[in-house]
Amino acid sequence: MRTVFFGGPQEGATPPVDYLIPTPLSAAELRVLGCLIEKSFFTPDIYPLTLNSLVTACNQKTSREPVVSYDDLTVEAVLATLQGRGLTAxxxxxxxxxxxxxxxxxxxxGLKVSEIAVLCVMMLxxxxxVNELKDRANRIHAFASQAEVEETLDRLIGREPQPLAVRLPRAPGQKEARYMHLLAGPVEVEEAAIAPAPAPAREDRLGRLEAEVAGLKEQLRRIEEEWKEFRKQFE
Incomplete structure:
Protein backbone atom coordinates (compact mmCIF):
# COMPACT_ATOMS: atom_id res chain seq x y z
CA MET A 1 0.00 0.00 0.00
CA ARG A 2 1.21 3.50 -0.76
CA THR A 3 0.64 6.58 1.35
CA VAL A 4 0.57 9.98 -0.31
CA PHE A 5 1.60 12.89 1.90
CA PHE A 6 0.02 16.18 0.86
CA GLY A 7 0.79 18.15 3.99
CA GLY A 8 -2.01 20.14 5.57
CA PRO A 9 -3.08 22.57 8.23
CA GLN A 10 -1.92 22.14 11.79
CA GLU A 11 -2.77 23.87 15.02
CA GLY A 12 -1.20 27.32 14.97
CA ALA A 13 -0.93 27.34 11.18
CA THR A 14 0.27 30.53 9.54
CA PRO A 15 -2.34 32.91 8.06
CA PRO A 16 -3.39 32.31 4.43
CA VAL A 17 -1.04 33.73 1.81
CA ASP A 18 -1.89 35.45 -1.47
CA TYR A 19 0.89 34.04 -3.65
CA LEU A 20 0.76 30.42 -4.76
CA ILE A 21 4.03 28.96 -5.99
CA PRO A 22 3.46 27.33 -9.41
CA THR A 23 3.94 23.63 -8.74
CA PRO A 24 4.80 20.85 -9.33
CA LEU A 25 8.41 21.58 -10.25
CA SER A 26 10.56 18.98 -12.00
CA ALA A 27 13.84 17.70 -10.55
CA ALA A 28 15.77 19.88 -13.01
CA GLU A 29 13.70 22.97 -12.13
CA LEU A 30 14.24 22.35 -8.42
CA ARG A 31 17.99 22.02 -8.96
CA VAL A 32 18.30 25.25 -10.96
CA LEU A 33 16.02 27.26 -8.66
CA GLY A 34 17.65 25.86 -5.53
CA CYS A 35 21.12 26.76 -6.82
CA LEU A 36 20.06 30.33 -7.57
CA ILE A 37 18.67 30.70 -4.05
CA GLU A 38 21.75 29.13 -2.48
CA LYS A 39 24.26 31.27 -4.39
CA SER A 40 22.35 34.48 -3.63
CA PHE A 41 23.44 33.88 -0.01
CA PHE A 42 26.77 32.11 -0.54
CA THR A 43 28.27 34.35 -3.25
CA PRO A 44 26.34 37.65 -3.26
CA ASP A 45 29.30 39.42 -4.90
CA ILE A 46 28.79 37.51 -8.18
CA TYR A 47 25.01 37.19 -7.98
CA PRO A 48 22.89 37.17 -10.21
CA LEU A 49 24.67 34.26 -11.88
CA THR A 50 25.91 33.83 -15.42
CA LEU A 51 24.82 30.70 -17.25
CA ASN A 52 28.28 29.20 -16.81
CA SER A 53 28.27 29.82 -13.04
CA LEU A 54 24.80 28.36 -12.73
CA VAL A 55 25.73 25.20 -14.65
CA THR A 56 28.73 24.76 -12.33
CA ALA A 57 26.49 25.19 -9.28
CA CYS A 58 24.00 22.61 -10.57
CA ASN A 59 26.75 20.06 -11.19
CA GLN A 60 28.53 20.41 -7.84
CA LYS A 61 29.65 17.12 -6.38
CA THR A 62 29.14 18.33 -2.80
CA SER A 63 25.88 19.39 -1.12
CA ARG A 64 23.88 17.90 -3.98
CA GLU A 65 21.73 14.76 -3.96
CA PRO A 66 21.71 13.39 -6.58
CA VAL A 67 24.83 14.62 -8.38
CA VAL A 68 23.93 15.59 -11.95
CA SER A 69 25.75 16.59 -15.12
CA TYR A 70 23.71 19.26 -16.88
CA ASP A 71 25.02 21.07 -19.96
CA ASP A 72 24.43 24.70 -20.96
CA LEU A 73 21.54 23.87 -23.27
CA THR A 74 19.73 21.94 -20.55
CA VAL A 75 20.04 24.72 -17.98
CA GLU A 76 18.96 27.32 -20.55
CA ALA A 77 15.83 25.30 -21.28
CA VAL A 78 15.04 24.96 -17.57
CA LEU A 79 15.58 28.69 -17.04
CA ALA A 80 13.16 29.45 -19.87
CA THR A 81 10.53 27.26 -18.20
CA LEU A 82 11.11 28.82 -14.78
CA GLN A 83 10.96 32.32 -16.25
CA GLY A 84 7.66 31.44 -17.89
CA ARG A 85 6.36 30.42 -14.48
CA GLY A 86 7.55 33.67 -12.92
CA LEU A 87 10.22 32.06 -10.73
CA THR A 88 13.37 33.44 -12.38
CA ALA A 89 14.39 36.50 -14.37
CA GLY A 110 7.13 36.43 1.22
CA LEU A 111 8.79 33.53 3.02
CA LYS A 112 11.14 34.25 5.92
CA VAL A 113 14.86 33.63 5.47
CA SER A 114 14.65 30.72 7.92
CA GLU A 115 11.90 29.14 5.80
CA ILE A 116 13.83 29.72 2.58
CA ALA A 117 16.91 28.15 4.20
CA VAL A 118 15.30 24.80 4.97
CA LEU A 119 13.37 24.75 1.68
CA CYS A 120 16.55 25.40 -0.29
CA VAL A 121 18.47 22.61 1.43
CA MET A 122 15.62 20.16 0.84
CA MET A 123 15.41 21.23 -2.81
CA LEU A 124 19.10 20.44 -3.28
CA VAL A 130 15.84 18.32 11.78
CA ASN A 131 19.49 17.92 12.79
CA GLU A 132 20.65 17.70 9.18
CA LEU A 133 18.62 20.75 8.19
CA LYS A 134 20.03 22.77 11.09
CA ASP A 135 23.62 21.97 10.11
CA ARG A 136 23.24 22.27 6.34
CA ALA A 137 21.15 25.46 6.29
CA ASN A 138 23.59 27.28 8.56
CA ARG A 139 25.16 29.45 5.83
CA ILE A 140 21.76 30.80 4.83
CA HIS A 141 20.28 31.13 8.31
CA ALA A 142 21.98 30.31 11.61
CA PHE A 143 19.35 28.42 13.59
CA ALA A 144 19.81 28.84 17.33
CA SER A 145 18.40 25.42 18.16
CA GLN A 146 16.63 22.35 16.83
CA ALA A 147 13.43 23.81 18.25
CA GLU A 148 13.75 26.79 15.91
CA VAL A 149 14.12 24.45 12.94
CA GLU A 150 11.02 22.54 14.06
CA GLU A 151 9.05 25.79 14.40
CA THR A 152 10.14 26.78 10.89
CA LEU A 153 9.08 23.42 9.50
CA ASP A 154 5.73 23.69 11.28
CA ARG A 155 5.09 27.01 9.53
CA LEU A 156 5.90 25.49 6.14
CA ILE A 157 3.69 22.47 6.87
CA GLY A 158 0.83 24.67 8.06
CA ARG A 159 1.12 27.27 5.29
CA GLU A 160 -2.33 27.86 3.82
CA PRO A 161 -3.65 27.41 1.24
CA GLN A 162 -0.41 25.83 -0.03
CA PRO A 163 1.62 23.71 2.43
CA LEU A 164 5.29 23.60 1.41
CA ALA A 165 6.66 20.77 3.55
CA VAL A 166 5.63 17.49 5.11
CA ARG A 167 6.87 15.29 7.95
CA LEU A 168 7.66 11.77 6.78
CA PRO A 169 7.44 8.65 8.97
CA ARG A 170 10.62 7.33 10.52
CA ALA A 171 12.38 4.88 8.24
CA PRO A 172 13.18 1.40 9.62
CA GLY A 173 16.27 1.63 11.81
CA GLN A 174 16.16 5.44 11.90
CA LYS A 175 15.78 7.35 15.18
CA GLU A 176 14.56 10.61 13.66
CA ALA A 177 11.77 11.50 11.28
CA ARG A 178 12.66 13.27 8.05
CA TYR A 179 11.05 16.24 6.35
CA MET A 180 10.55 16.94 2.66
CA HIS A 181 9.37 19.91 0.59
CA LEU A 182 6.18 19.71 -1.49
CA LEU A 183 7.38 21.81 -4.43
CA ALA A 184 7.48 18.71 -6.62
CA GLY A 185 3.95 17.74 -5.62
CA PRO A 186 2.66 15.22 -3.05
CA VAL A 187 5.33 12.94 -1.58
CA GLU A 188 4.66 9.23 -2.04
CA VAL A 189 6.12 6.76 0.42
CA GLU A 190 5.87 2.98 0.39
CA GLU A 191 4.43 2.02 3.78
CA ALA A 192 5.97 -1.43 3.69
CA ALA A 193 9.55 -0.24 3.31
CA ILE A 194 10.32 3.44 3.65
CA ALA A 195 13.82 4.06 2.39
CA PRO A 196 16.11 6.01 4.75
CA ALA A 197 17.31 8.13 1.82
CA PRO A 198 16.63 8.55 -1.91
CA ALA A 199 18.15 5.84 -4.09
CA PRO A 200 21.04 7.78 -5.66
CA ALA A 201 21.24 5.77 -8.87
CA ARG A 202 17.53 5.97 -9.60
CA GLU A 203 17.29 9.65 -8.68
CA ASP A 204 20.35 10.41 -10.76
CA ARG A 205 18.89 8.64 -13.79
CA LEU A 206 15.59 10.46 -13.36
CA GLY A 207 17.33 13.82 -13.11
CA ARG A 208 19.39 13.09 -16.20
CA LEU A 209 16.33 12.01 -18.19
CA GLU A 210 14.41 15.14 -17.21
CA ALA A 211 17.41 17.26 -18.13
CA GLU A 212 17.72 15.52 -21.51
CA VAL A 213 14.02 16.09 -22.25
CA ALA A 214 14.37 19.77 -21.36
CA GLY A 215 17.43 20.01 -23.62
CA LEU A 216 15.60 18.35 -26.53
CA LYS A 217 12.68 20.75 -26.14
CA GLU A 218 15.08 23.69 -26.30
CA GLN A 219 16.75 22.24 -29.41
CA LEU A 220 13.35 21.82 -31.07
CA ARG A 221 12.41 25.39 -30.23
CA ARG A 222 15.62 26.69 -31.80
CA ILE A 223 15.13 24.57 -34.93
CA GLU A 224 11.60 25.93 -35.31
CA GLU A 225 12.89 29.49 -35.00
CA GLU A 226 15.62 28.87 -37.59
CA TRP A 227 13.09 27.29 -39.95
CA LYS A 228 10.81 30.33 -39.64
CA GLU A 229 13.73 32.64 -40.44
CA PHE A 230 14.66 30.47 -43.42
CA ARG A 231 11.11 30.58 -44.82
CA LYS A 232 11.01 34.36 -44.56
CA GLN A 233 13.70 34.54 -47.24
CA PHE A 234 11.24 33.15 -49.79
CA GLU A 235 8.14 35.08 -48.80
Whole structure:
Protein backbone atom coordinates (compact mmCIF):
# COMPACT_ATOMS: atom_id res chain seq x y z
CA MET A 1 0.00 0.00 0.00
CA ARG A 2 1.21 3.50 -0.76
CA THR A 3 0.64 6.58 1.35
CA VAL A 4 0.57 9.98 -0.31
CA PHE A 5 1.60 12.89 1.90
CA PHE A 6 0.02 16.18 0.86
CA GLY A 7 0.79 18.15 3.99
CA GLY A 8 -2.01 20.14 5.57
CA PRO A 9 -3.08 22.57 8.23
CA GLN A 10 -1.92 22.14 11.79
CA GLU A 11 -2.77 23.87 15.02
CA GLY A 12 -1.20 27.32 14.97
CA ALA A 13 -0.93 27.34 11.18
CA THR A 14 0.27 30.53 9.54
CA PRO A 15 -2.34 32.91 8.06
CA PRO A 16 -3.39 32.31 4.43
CA VAL A 17 -1.04 33.73 1.81
CA ASP A 18 -1.89 35.45 -1.47
CA TYR A 19 0.89 34.04 -3.65
CA LEU A 20 0.76 30.42 -4.76
CA ILE A 21 4.03 28.96 -5.99
CA PRO A 22 3.46 27.33 -9.41
CA THR A 23 3.94 23.63 -8.74
CA PRO A 24 4.80 20.85 -9.33
CA LEU A 25 8.41 21.58 -10.25
CA SER A 26 10.56 18.98 -12.00
CA ALA A 27 13.84 17.70 -10.55
CA ALA A 28 15.77 19.88 -13.01
CA GLU A 29 13.70 22.97 -12.13
CA LEU A 30 14.24 22.35 -8.42
CA ARG A 31 17.99 22.02 -8.96
CA VAL A 32 18.30 25.25 -10.96
CA LEU A 33 16.02 27.26 -8.66
CA GLY A 34 17.65 25.86 -5.53
CA CYS A 35 21.12 26.76 -6.82
CA LEU A 36 20.06 30.33 -7.57
CA ILE A 37 18.67 30.70 -4.05
CA GLU A 38 21.75 29.13 -2.48
CA LYS A 39 24.26 31.27 -4.39
CA SER A 40 22.35 34.48 -3.63
CA PHE A 41 23.44 33.88 -0.01
CA PHE A 42 26.77 32.11 -0.54
CA THR A 43 28.27 34.35 -3.25
CA PRO A 44 26.34 37.65 -3.26
CA ASP A 45 29.30 39.42 -4.90
CA ILE A 46 28.79 37.51 -8.18
CA TYR A 47 25.01 37.19 -7.98
CA PRO A 48 22.89 37.17 -10.21
CA LEU A 49 24.67 34.26 -11.88
CA THR A 50 25.91 33.83 -15.42
CA LEU A 51 24.82 30.70 -17.25
CA ASN A 52 28.28 29.20 -16.81
CA SER A 53 28.27 29.82 -13.04
CA LEU A 54 24.80 28.36 -12.73
CA VAL A 55 25.73 25.20 -14.65
CA THR A 56 28.73 24.76 -12.33
CA ALA A 57 26.49 25.19 -9.28
CA CYS A 58 24.00 22.61 -10.57
CA ASN A 59 26.75 20.06 -11.19
CA GLN A 60 28.53 20.41 -7.84
CA LYS A 61 29.65 17.12 -6.38
CA THR A 62 29.14 18.33 -2.80
CA SER A 63 25.88 19.39 -1.12
CA ARG A 64 23.88 17.90 -3.98
CA GLU A 65 21.73 14.76 -3.96
CA PRO A 66 21.71 13.39 -6.58
CA VAL A 67 24.83 14.62 -8.38
CA VAL A 68 23.93 15.59 -11.95
CA SER A 69 25.75 16.59 -15.12
CA TYR A 70 23.71 19.26 -16.88
CA ASP A 71 25.02 21.07 -19.96
CA ASP A 72 24.43 24.70 -20.96
CA LEU A 73 21.54 23.87 -23.27
CA THR A 74 19.73 21.94 -20.55
CA VAL A 75 20.04 24.72 -17.98
CA GLU A 76 18.96 27.32 -20.55
CA ALA A 77 15.83 25.30 -21.28
CA VAL A 78 15.04 24.96 -17.57
CA LEU A 79 15.58 28.69 -17.04
CA ALA A 80 13.16 29.45 -19.87
CA THR A 81 10.53 27.26 -18.20
CA LEU A 82 11.11 28.82 -14.78
CA GLN A 83 10.96 32.32 -16.25
CA GLY A 84 7.66 31.44 -17.89
CA ARG A 85 6.36 30.42 -14.48
CA GLY A 86 7.55 33.67 -12.92
CA LEU A 87 10.22 32.06 -10.73
CA THR A 88 13.37 33.44 -12.38
CA ALA A 89 14.39 36.50 -14.37
CA UNK A 90 17.03 37.15 -17.02
CA UNK A 91 19.11 40.28 -16.45
CA UNK A 92 20.55 42.05 -19.50
CA UNK A 93 21.79 45.53 -20.30
CA UNK A 94 24.84 47.73 -20.58
CA UNK A 95 26.00 46.78 -17.08
CA UNK A 96 26.18 43.09 -18.00
CA UNK A 97 28.54 41.78 -20.68
CA UNK A 98 26.65 38.49 -20.63
CA UNK A 99 23.11 37.73 -19.46
CA UNK A 100 22.67 36.87 -15.80
CA UNK A 101 19.91 35.07 -13.96
CA UNK A 102 18.23 35.51 -10.59
CA UNK A 103 15.45 33.80 -8.67
CA UNK A 104 12.16 35.49 -7.78
CA UNK A 105 10.73 32.96 -5.33
CA UNK A 106 11.90 34.72 -2.17
CA UNK A 107 10.45 38.08 -3.19
CA UNK A 108 7.13 36.74 -4.46
CA UNK A 109 6.45 34.17 -1.75
CA GLY A 110 7.13 36.43 1.22
CA LEU A 111 8.79 33.53 3.02
CA LYS A 112 11.14 34.25 5.92
CA VAL A 113 14.86 33.63 5.47
CA SER A 114 14.65 30.72 7.92
CA GLU A 115 11.90 29.14 5.80
CA ILE A 116 13.83 29.72 2.58
CA ALA A 117 16.91 28.15 4.20
CA VAL A 118 15.30 24.80 4.97
CA LEU A 119 13.37 24.75 1.68
CA CYS A 120 16.55 25.40 -0.29
CA VAL A 121 18.47 22.61 1.43
CA MET A 122 15.62 20.16 0.84
CA MET A 123 15.41 21.23 -2.81
CA LEU A 124 19.10 20.44 -3.28
CA UNK A 125 19.45 17.38 -1.04
CA UNK A 126 16.04 15.76 -0.59
CA UNK A 127 14.44 14.50 2.66
CA UNK A 128 16.38 15.32 5.83
CA UNK A 129 16.12 15.24 9.60
CA VAL A 130 15.84 18.32 11.78
CA ASN A 131 19.49 17.92 12.79
CA GLU A 132 20.65 17.70 9.18
CA LEU A 133 18.62 20.75 8.19
CA LYS A 134 20.03 22.77 11.09
CA ASP A 135 23.62 21.97 10.11
CA ARG A 136 23.24 22.27 6.34
CA ALA A 137 21.15 25.46 6.29
CA ASN A 138 23.59 27.28 8.56
CA ARG A 139 25.16 29.45 5.83
CA ILE A 140 21.76 30.80 4.83
CA HIS A 141 20.28 31.13 8.31
CA ALA A 142 21.98 30.31 11.61
CA PHE A 143 19.35 28.42 13.59
CA ALA A 144 19.81 28.84 17.33
CA SER A 145 18.40 25.42 18.16
CA GLN A 146 16.63 22.35 16.83
CA ALA A 147 13.43 23.81 18.25
CA GLU A 148 13.75 26.79 15.91
CA VAL A 149 14.12 24.45 12.94
CA GLU A 150 11.02 22.54 14.06
CA GLU A 151 9.05 25.79 14.40
CA THR A 152 10.14 26.78 10.89
CA LEU A 153 9.08 23.42 9.50
CA ASP A 154 5.73 23.69 11.28
CA ARG A 155 5.09 27.01 9.53
CA LEU A 156 5.90 25.49 6.14
CA ILE A 157 3.69 22.47 6.87
CA GLY A 158 0.83 24.67 8.06
CA ARG A 159 1.12 27.27 5.29
CA GLU A 160 -2.33 27.86 3.82
CA PRO A 161 -3.65 27.41 1.24
CA GLN A 162 -0.41 25.83 -0.03
CA PRO A 163 1.62 23.71 2.43
CA LEU A 164 5.29 23.60 1.41
CA ALA A 165 6.66 20.77 3.55
CA VAL A 166 5.63 17.49 5.11
CA ARG A 167 6.87 15.29 7.95
CA LEU A 168 7.66 11.77 6.78
CA PRO A 169 7.44 8.65 8.97
CA ARG A 170 10.62 7.33 10.52
CA ALA A 171 12.38 4.88 8.24
CA PRO A 172 13.18 1.40 9.62
CA GLY A 173 16.27 1.63 11.81
CA GLN A 174 16.16 5.44 11.90
CA LYS A 175 15.78 7.35 15.18
CA GLU A 176 14.56 10.61 13.66
CA ALA A 177 11.77 11.50 11.28
CA ARG A 178 12.66 13.27 8.05
CA TYR A 179 11.05 16.24 6.35
CA MET A 180 10.55 16.94 2.66
CA HIS A 181 9.37 19.91 0.59
CA LEU A 182 6.18 19.71 -1.49
CA LEU A 183 7.38 21.81 -4.43
CA ALA A 184 7.48 18.71 -6.62
CA GLY A 185 3.95 17.74 -5.62
CA PRO A 186 2.66 15.22 -3.05
CA VAL A 187 5.33 12.94 -1.58
CA GLU A 188 4.66 9.23 -2.04
CA VAL A 189 6.12 6.76 0.42
CA GLU A 190 5.87 2.98 0.39
CA GLU A 191 4.43 2.02 3.78
CA ALA A 192 5.97 -1.43 3.69
CA ALA A 193 9.55 -0.24 3.31
CA ILE A 194 10.32 3.44 3.65
CA ALA A 195 13.82 4.06 2.39
CA PRO A 196 16.11 6.01 4.75
CA ALA A 197 17.31 8.13 1.82
CA PRO A 198 16.63 8.55 -1.91
CA ALA A 199 18.15 5.84 -4.09
CA PRO A 200 21.04 7.78 -5.66
CA ALA A 201 21.24 5.77 -8.87
CA ARG A 202 17.53 5.97 -9.60
CA GLU A 203 17.29 9.65 -8.68
CA ASP A 204 20.35 10.41 -10.76
CA ARG A 205 18.89 8.64 -13.79
CA LEU A 206 15.59 10.46 -13.36
CA GLY A 207 17.33 13.82 -13.11
CA ARG A 208 19.39 13.09 -16.20
CA LEU A 209 16.33 12.01 -18.19
CA GLU A 210 14.41 15.14 -17.21
CA ALA A 211 17.41 17.26 -18.13
CA GLU A 212 17.72 15.52 -21.51
CA VAL A 213 14.02 16.09 -22.25
CA ALA A 214 14.37 19.77 -21.36
CA GLY A 215 17.43 20.01 -23.62
CA LEU A 216 15.60 18.35 -26.53
CA LYS A 217 12.68 20.75 -26.14
CA GLU A 218 15.08 23.69 -26.30
CA GLN A 219 16.75 22.24 -29.41
CA LEU A 220 13.35 21.82 -31.07
CA ARG A 221 12.41 25.39 -30.23
CA ARG A 222 15.62 26.69 -31.80
CA ILE A 223 15.13 24.57 -34.93
CA GLU A 224 11.60 25.93 -35.31
CA GLU A 225 12.89 29.49 -35.00
CA GLU A 226 15.62 28.87 -37.59
CA TRP A 227 13.09 27.29 -39.95
CA LYS A 228 10.81 30.33 -39.64
CA GLU A 229 13.73 32.64 -40.44
CA PHE A 230 14.66 30.47 -43.42
CA ARG A 231 11.11 30.58 -44.82
CA LYS A 232 11.01 34.36 -44.56
CA GLN A 233 13.70 34.54 -47.24
CA PHE A 234 11.24 33.15 -49.79
CA GLU A 235 8.14 35.08 -48.80
Missing amino acids: KITGADHRVPKFKELLMEKS RGPQT
